[in-house]
Amino acid sequence: MPDWNQIRLDFPTLRQEVNGKPLVYLDSGATSQKPQVVLDSLARFYLKDNANVHRGIHALSMRATDAFEGARARTARFINAADSAEIVFTRGTTESVNLVASSWCSANLRKGDVVLLTEMEHHSNLVPWQQAAARAGATLRYVPVVGADAELGLDLEALDRLLTPEVKLFAFTHSSNTLGIINPAAELCARARKVGSLTLIDAAQSIGHLPVDVQALGCDFLAFSGHKMLGPTGIGVLYGRKALLDAMPPYQTGGGMISSVDFFESRWKPSPERFEAGTPNVADAVSLAVAMDYLDGIGREAIEAHDRELGAYMMESLADVSGIRILGPRAGMPRSGLVSFALADAHAHDVVTFADQDGIALRGGHHCNQPMMRKLGLASTSRASCYVYNTREDIDRMVASLRRIVKFFSGA
Amino acid sequence: MSDLTDLYQQVILDHNKRPRNRGKLPTANRVAHGDNPTCGDQCSVYLRLDGDRVAEISFDGSGCAISQASASLMTTQVKGKTPAEIEALFKNFHHIVTTGEMPEDISDIAAFAGVHTFPARIKCATLGWHAALNALKGDPTTVKTE
Ligand SMILES: Cc1ncc(COP(=O)(O)O)c(C=O)c1O
DSSP states (O other), X not given: OOOHHHHHTTOGGGSSEETTEEOEEOBTTTOOOOOHHHHXXXXXXXXXXXXXXXXXXXXXXXXXXXXXXXXXXXXXXXXTOSOGGGEEEESSHHHHHHHIIIIIHHHHOOTTOEXXXXXXXXXXXXXXXXXXXXXXXXEEEEEOEESOGGGBEEOTTHHHHHOOTTEEEEEEESBOTTTOBBOOHHHHHHHHHHTTOEEEEEOTTTBTTBOOOHHHHTOSEEXXXXXXXXXXXXXXXXXXXXXXXXXXXXXXXXXXXXXXXOSSOEEEOOTTGGGOOSSOOHHHHHHHHHHHHHHHHHOHHHHHHHHHHHHHHHHHHHTTSTTEEEEOBOTTSOBOSEEEEEESSSOHHHHHHHHHXXXXXXXXXXXXXXXXXXXXTOSOEEEEEOOTTOOHXXXXXXXXXXXXXXXXXXXX | OHHHHHHTOHHHHHHHHSOSSXXXXXXXXXXXEXXXXXXXXXXXXXXXXXXXXXXXXXXXXXXXXXXXXXXXHHHHHHTTOOHHHHHHHHHHHHHHHHHOOOOTTOOGGGGGGGGGGOGGGHHHHXXXXXXXXXXXXXXXXXXEOO
């Protein structure tokens, strides 16, 4: 069992006071803090190895190239990809989804085709498909989110009706950034495959929180961001099956992605270089690999259990806060360490301002889930999301702060 | 807690709990909608302009205490005034919420002075005002404070 109190000490950002109180960081769903080893890696790269990759013959360039390609291999191992050529470095989840929505859809999506999504998608895994569908004359379908506040989940029975042969791609989130629900991703992929649909998993909230094995999941594409898994901002990954990637047209064009250029036409390299036009984000890719080592040092099963334990503790501790409406999955469904709630007496923005005065970082708003929030009849919720550095004491402090907030606003 | 009690003055809590002039105005001849996309605050302002004075005004919407109380207080302040007077009032209000300085002749609006130490909340405080100004201009497009 990892020593979570010891792990917390690895994160320099957490060693500070905010508004005179020790910081309690409960906003890892938006972005995670970084351990010292990741910060050291960024500094080390720029202090010692900095050079452009590929094309170079000199020592530093070779070192930078080795580190960059090493990060790709490390990423392949992290998600159990069959081949490191299946790993494309991007800016993050958003760019990874856009890459597929732009490149794959332009070559494969036709009038009358359907892209299937779920109602709990982040705008990043929704708007790019709206655009791609509009360009192709295709349509979107959504797997509904059903159930009462604390019994929410995807309507898996509706899936048979929705997954018709017109569905060419099913894109869904592994773990919801608003509901704390972990979806049965392997089952969803298997059911899509039966009708010949490809699958894309938005793993932004699951990567680094639980074991992710693309071969066991059986997905065709998987997208994630480095910054939500203890890595730097500005780096992310698109995993795609090699045969699919090699058949896709480029996303952006320029240096690094061509095999030969003539004045009037050019030829592309195979994946992954085909999709990495221009100088890549070398320092952040290299440091993302360090974050992967760090996470595997703790163990992703252990992190999953820690998240689940804190998520359950939050649900339990929040239950008797007066006037609270807690969103979450039905009993027995796997949940993450992220909980959204609304208070009858205080709006999410007031809650977040108040909590901030107590040194507690929460997030309030629609969490880039506007259509679903509208359906649930909520303009906004407050959200607390945990990671490896959080403890029960953090949650106790948040709940104490919430009780003061309720008292303040209901007493007025 | 002192910054917080400055932010959430009694006047604000009162307007939040018991909003004035809330609901649609059937006799309105001007309407505008304000939207704060980052947090989902919404505010519609309905008013009846009679000659060059606001004869009636109401607001409707949902959002944080600051946005709702500010819209409520705004309706009590602009009723009976001309567009030019309302613009001058808004200038004062904007000055108060961005600097915390209080001109002496300003009444309840001064309750919003505490907002200036919470820069992220200034857009909440000004949402209803922007909607009202747009309604006066006869511009029905949604204003966004972001
Ligand atoms: C489920 C989900 N998908 C996609 C994203 C977008 O990630 P990024 O902004 O890093 O591209 C997020 C981040 O907020 C998310 O939570």
